[in-house]
Amino acid sequence: MARLFEKISYKQFKKDICDEIELYNGYILPKRSTKYSAGYDFFSISDFTLKPGETRKIATGVKVKMNEDEMLMLLVRSSMGFNFNVRMCNQVGIIESDYYDNETNEGHIWLKIQNEGNKDYIVKKGDAICQGIFIKFLTVDNEEIIKNVRIGGTGSTNRKGI
Numbered sequence: 001m002a003r004l005f006e007k008i009s010y011k012q013f014k015k016d017i018c019d020e021i022e023l024y025n026g027y028i029l030p031k032r033s034t035k036y037s038a039g040y041d042f043f044s045i046s047d048f049t050l051k052p053g054e055t056r057k058i059a060t061g062v063k064v065k066m067n068e069d070e071m072l073m074l075l076v077r078s079s080m081g082f083n084f085n086v087r088m089c090n091q092v093g094i095i096e097s098d099y100y101d102n103e104t105n106e107g108h109i110w111l112k113i114q115n116e117g118n119k120d121y122i123v124k125k126g127d128a129i130c131q132g133i134f135i136k137f138l139t140v141d142n143e144e145i146i147k148n149v150r151i152g153g154t155g156s157t158n159r160k161g162i
């Protein structure tokens with residue numbers, strides 16, 4: 001299977017973000033900055049300012065396809081935490097392979113960040129806002145067969161009838 005980033009459909013983009021085809025066509029999919037970068041930088045699709053103490057939910061417009069035994073870890077970029085004291089609210093985001101194209105939100109990846117610093121954190125369209133790292137994971141040998149399948153988006157594996 002292919003491992004790749006894709007844009008969400010324009011229909012999902014209109015539902016989650018706005019009805020601006022130019023914005024949809026113009027935003028950047030995640031990519032690595034250097035030959036040996038472990039993380040794929042995710043880029044902001046719009047300008048915003050995060051004031052001290054403020055929290056913001058950010059749409060990326062991105063979904064990811066990967067192998068069944070892989071996950072994508074979303075992490076704050078070092079410079080955001082170190083230089084500005086900006087953090088991801090969940091500290092580490094975990095995206096599993098079955099999140100892709102789920103019926104609730106197509107697997108649209110969102111971030112939630114908080115400015116714990118003492119000055120405005122200014123983001124321009126195209127600035128890197130987090131990084132994603134693919135990780136292969138293992139399961140125990142004596143695990144019972146799991147028949148549940150994901151039918152929803154964020155938080156759905158904690159609900160009945162997944």
